[in-house]
Amino acid sequence: MGNVIIVAVLAVIPIIALKGSIKHLKGEGGCCGGGSTIKEPDKKLSGTVINTKVFKIDGMHCESCTSRVKRAINSIDGVSAKLDLRKKQAVVKYDKEIADDTLVKEIENIGYKVVAVQ
Known part of the structure; x- marks a missing residue:
């Protein structure tokens, strides 16, 4: 028994x-902090939007992940991001010229992988 x-x-x-x-x-x-997640607020740009790009990102598994990536991107002056966990992407709007490498480095410094920029 x-x-x-x-x-x-x-x-x-x-x-x-x-x-x-x-x-x-x-x-x-x-994951990555688990449980309840405090959503990162949207950032409003002060100038006119001059460009929009989509960053495909590997490694995001939950809302905590998207909040971390959004916070990292939004910390850069002149850009504002909206994240989509299902599509694993960040739609980034610019009100000034910023090199893609600047955003890629910021995202990859926190442990995620940018696989494409469109």
């Missing part, structure tokens, strides 16, 4: 772990 209980417990543990992993990979679970 004891063996049956041990086998049952050992069967349930991987199932629970798999369900958590699937939620995490879909961006529905808590």
Whole structure:
């Protein structure tokens, strides 16, 4: 009887772990800080928007990730970002000329990978 209980417990543990992993990979679970997330407020540009680019970003799994990336991009004067977790991208508006490398470096310094700039 004891063996049956041990086998049952050992069967349930991987199932629970798999369900958590699937939620995490879909961006529905808590990671990178977990639990409740304080959303980063939108940044308003002071000048006229002169350009818009889309940065495709690898490594964002949850709302905490998108808040970190948004905060990093918005810390740069002259740009404002809106993040989309499902599409894994940042839509960045500019009111002055800023090199793509500046934004890429800021994003990659916090642990994410920019795979394309459009």
